[in-house]
Amino acid sequence: MSPPPSTCDVLVIGGGNAGFSAALSAAQTNPRAHVVIIDKCPASWAGGNTYFTAGAFRTAHNGLADLLPLVNNTPPEKAAHIDMPIYSEKDFTHDLNRMTGGRTDPALAKVLVQDSREAIGWLAQNGVRFQLSFNRQAYEVNGRLKFWGGLALKTEDGGKGLVEDHLRAGQKHGVQVFVDTAATALLTNPHGAITGVEVLCRPHQKRTITTGAVILAAGGFEANPQLRAQYLGPGWDAAHVRGTPYNTGDVLQIAQRDVSAKAAGNWSGCHSVAWDADSPAHVGDRGLSNEFTKSGYPLGIMVNRDGERFVDEGSDMRNYTYAMIGRRILAQPGQVAFQLWDAKTTDWLRAEEYRAEVTRHLKGDSLEELAEACAEVGLVNKERFLATVEEYNKSVRPGKWDPAVKDGLSTHGLSIPKSNWALPIDKAPFLAVRVTSGITFTFGGLAVNPETAAVISETTGAEVPGLYCVGEMLGGIFHDNYPGGSGLTSGTVFGRRAGRAAAEDVGARDRL
Template sequence: MSIPSLVDILVVGSGNAGFSAAISAAQTSPSSRIILIDKCPESWAGGNSYFTAGAMRTAHTGLSNILPLVNNVDNKLAKIIDLPPYKMTDFEKDIQRICAGRSDPQLSKILIEDSRETIQWLKDIGVRFQLSFNRQAFLVDGRYKFWGGLALKTQDGGKGLIEDHKKAAQKHGVGVYYQTAAKELHTDPQTGAITGITVVLNGKSKLIQTKAVILAAGGFESNSRMRAQYLGRGWDLAYVRGTPFNTGDCLEMAVRDVSAKQVGNWSGCHATCWDANADPNTGNREISNEFTKSGYPLGVMINTQGNRFVDEGIDYRNYTYAIFGRAILQQPDGIAFQVWDSQMIPWLRSEEYRDGVVKKIHGDTIEELAEKCASEGLKGKEQFVKTLKEYNQAVYEHRKENPRAKWDPAIKDELSTQSSSTGLSLAKSNWATSIDQGPFMAVKVTGGITFTFGGLGVNPETAAVVSSTTNAEVPGLYSVGEMLGGLFYGNYPGGSGLTSGAVFGRRAGRAAAASITRLQARL
């Protein structure tokens, strides 16, 4: 099937944001000719969305508001689920807290207010949702307790999400073309409106005339040069968690061709704890998100010098995992060891720590574990042992002062290392249990970069790109997903990235289709 030379709307990028935009445009204007392109081969469809766990954060009023969305809860199971409401005010507080008050208030307001409606829209077009028992709930005292304001995931994670999007795009008549790279934007010299885009396929350039372009091609996380340039020294060595095709081409194209405004946290990114034995240059389509190693709240993380370097219990995992990858990369050698004893090993999620995927380091004693970690890069064996013994002593002292305290992974249980008699210089604020019951286990981790935060300035209502020259919209150009700048700073609330892609992708698709309808009405 040859790619057409004349279309109404062209979407660049086959991730969640791109498909959301294309499907939304097709729903808004069924008669318009809409295509979606991606420079990757079809076997790599989905961008970084494919590599996610499929978590989507949404405001809701409680379990009864969520159950109609999911397909994995029957009446019997529903009776033992504790899922508190996550109000818009809760979402707002989280995004402002996690992003240090820097998130664009208009963008975050739209993300929050549109979240539940957009999740319903995704379900209506065929995206399958489930309650995320494996990642966001713990079975405590016979009840599933959800925590951290996050409950939903797509069936089969990112793989299932992209599968469902592809089916919906086909159903709505969206033409999808792979191995087709966006190269240059063309505009009307008088109005500045988008008139076309040059693409490259099979090594040859081709001009496609179009009235609107929606950019959803991801950030620059797979470009080692841009990582070092914008994120800083050493970031060229970060492991790539997802697709190797997100190299920032479309960001640079938009800045070059239409002077798109650059906004947001260009030195910031989502970087998580990642298996140090994974391929450093690309994610694995089969193993996918299983290389994530987010079991650190159940234990401790120790660098190659033998020292802890983060408060593993400072907040729920889904508020810290996107920054702890950066913390690991800032350590000597850019690696660390996650450590647990036999009390916590059974609580580790199988999809992240199952045999055959992760290389586990075992020891019957802390000293033996240190010796074995030394063969994997640990340089401070004696300090490693000292750190764990000092940590354990701090836990014991806290327990003496708080004999009724109970460990509960589903709440901030305040089991810590701090007491009136003893306190570590770096606390573990919650879920601090002693690491003293063998056998012990460690896993070697590094930082895996997921997506970058810097992007293009847009009109929050429509995701229309704003020009840095005129400070006005570039007619017919939109930016969504990772390419939309100003929403996340330094960190982000887990699950809000996919929600953002769908919320603003849907808005951009509607706006692009509506603008074409208005244009046709004037002709």
Template sequence: MRSGRRKAMYHSHRTNEVLHVVSSHSTCLGAHSNTLEHLDMSLDHFDCIVIGSGNAGSCAALAAKDSGCPRVLVVDKCPAEWVGGNGYFTAGAYRTVHDGLHDLLRIVHNVAPNSDLASTIDVDPYSPEDFIGDIMRLGEGKPNPELVKALVEGSRDAVQWLAERVKVPFTFSFNRQAYLVNGRQKFWGGLALSVEDGGKGVIAAHQKALKDAGVEVWFNTTAVELVEENNAVAGVIVTQNGELVTLRAQSVILATGGYEASRELRGKLLGSQWELAKVRGTPYNTGDGLTLARAIGAKLAGDFQGCHSTCWDANAAPDTGDRLLSNQFTKSGYPLGLMLNALGERFVDEGEDFRNYTYAKFGKAILRQPGGHAFQVWDSKVTSWLRKEEYGDDIVRKIWADSIEELAEKLHAEGLEDKETFIRTVKFYNDATHAFQAKYPDKAWDPAVKDGLSTSSLPLPKSNWALTIEEPPFLAVKVACGITFTFGGLAIDPNTASVLSEQGKPVPGLFCTGELVGGLFHHNYPGGSGLTAGAVFGRKAGEEAGKTIVRS
């Protein structure tokens, strides 16, 4: 009982702490509460206003238009050349329930149903139980089960809608989610769908669909306050060209992303070390949605100490993603080799699970290491398996050597503090790998399955895909922590995407989607779930916005 009471007291204290930080951030941003009657404002009317031009906001806007909102407006504080939010920087992966190869062949553009290529593809069905199980397992049982259920049950319809209505060019993700083993393309990790040209292709399809549907999009337009009338949200105050403008609407949909691009909020909510994390995507996700919603009493939800972070190029820019290279700074080849910190020690089980179940948390592990960086290391047996999109000669700085001793010497200039420990760690790993292979000679390396090829004798084992690192030349790259999006956000109704008040009731006229939704992910998440969640809850929000028109 005492332990449970202490835990409840901690969570209550943590919630109050987060509320204080967000409220302070609202003040710092210069919220304009209680000043409506004093402003010289122009007046414009819309049926639905969406704040945010990413995947989630675009889905919401198009769904609102299709659901009976004659005039839909998307506003974004970024300039037009930064359209797309974080969705632009993704690999374009969508995780969805499906019945296997025949089901997905109806969606993808890069494989014909009866082609020779189709006959060489192995992709297992992915059931609702699989999807729910992955989110809850990686989230340590803490994600909101109703939100998870809504995401999973809506995933397949959302993907079909994206393919048919938005014309998103889906493909099989051969280079990212499959390995060619014995002449067959073997997909793994419950994920098979990507998009031609990745996130860039996603956003291009959305922009065309919005334009064709007659949805207006305004850039350089910052939302600073929600307008309330008769206890309902009735519009939003924005800044344009330095002037305050009031935009009226029967519904507002928040799709502003998280707060990962704000060093201040990262430091206050995630911890001071997170100020050193590198922003993977848009620099414009600075917590505005939290500020807007909290100002009218919206409820916060989810893991405000958690985020999606990954292995990121240590030489990438600190505060923004690159619009050209986008997701290519990701460094996800660690299951094929080792990761060692500045002290020359391993700190994660590189073979714990498939990459798309571990990459969103390993960035955090890197950030905790001395200097906030680490080194990924491979030998010549596996370097050809590394994804060229991430490890191409023109993408990442490579450090080659003909011996582990030489590699340690070269890495010393890159921040390796203890060369001797580095050499010893690799030797002990190799010895453990040889011992396991001698004991289990029938086990074969297979990157498309959890092959059980392990270094189980080590205190920190590599549980799968353990090959020795002893055949030159050796390759290393330096990696840091890249932050993608934050997990804490707003509480919503799972069925309508309505924002909930502190009392747990829907705030009339206010909806939320995308990375601003709180409670869906905790600690970690299965890759490809984010874009799908944005589509599922974006559609719900847009459809509900349409219902406000019917009732008026």
């Protein structure tokens, strides 16, 4: 493959959803601009963490009629059986605040929420194929498909499909993409404005790309065990990496080193999920992608290897808890846990996450047999396991079970309750799977101007001329937790703004 050019107008570092959104926006804003994306990964790893997502996008919307024009999988006869409540900007803002304990940056949150629907419409106009997420965000109850948790949209074929669509859109608008090209330094003039980027191309070829604007979209430090332990805390080097092995935080460090980029956000926080304990530890599987996720815990219970429950599995809808549940699992002995169900709920588990071809099923025709199966893969205390299930079963009170709403079907008298969807685990056959923590992305990043995503200098408090930051590298929105689907939306919202600002900046300088 040919090396990247020695000069361009707008240079994007990172080829995931945020980077492509920024590049496409820049190319559309200034069709004469030469827009280039570089990524340090090889071609076989193109797409960054975006490739590994389920492709969920959270947006404010006015109900089903507002979203139907965007999707390709909902004919009128199917739409007639859908229940989808309005998800207003107020709802989205409320969820951001409650998921982050009120610590989300209000200016960034306002932009994210207010731009969400328009940004997703823009993606659709540019060929991104959206669908209603029937498999992940709806349950069929009494013949009605009931959407829940404020999240309804996904991309066709998940993250893989999203990357394919971005590549097509970028090619259509003249965006050039170069892989095997790692940024190693940001270059500035005596006034502190960006003038170029030093890169290292394989094999060991150093180059300088002169450019008028740089957009940082290279991801967080989730694939770097040393930085995880340093910033997230002890034990985080043991977390499994869900996605690309190339998000190691080097561009964050380069920006802080070379232009004193100001740090922002929750550097000890991250998105981490319940993840198959048999998955590869240090890298995602591009074939299985998101199938190692194990988000069926609200339908059952979880115990650690000592047989103790450690979390309220029904505290909220799954897409409001799944991004923090990995932290709770990582804190358990051995960084593992067991998810348990009985015959009443196993049919509700999503096949793409729990099919036997991917996940080791631990089975039993009695709870004693299930305990034995779990003991073969790390359960230490079978007696406590059985006692925990018995205590849980006795604590469940009668009620109407409905997985599509917070049904209030809860336990009573337990030190750790299950607040919703509590059914006794008493009908054979029984099923368990062993899980650990899978880290998706880190929350710490760089401070930006919310209007343009321009990077702020720690030294001057002003914008670094010509430098922008989007995606996982943008800090300040998410803390401890996040509403599912808002990460991809953030990448597009701020990528779109950064691309527009960069192209306008370059165009203005060309006219001088």
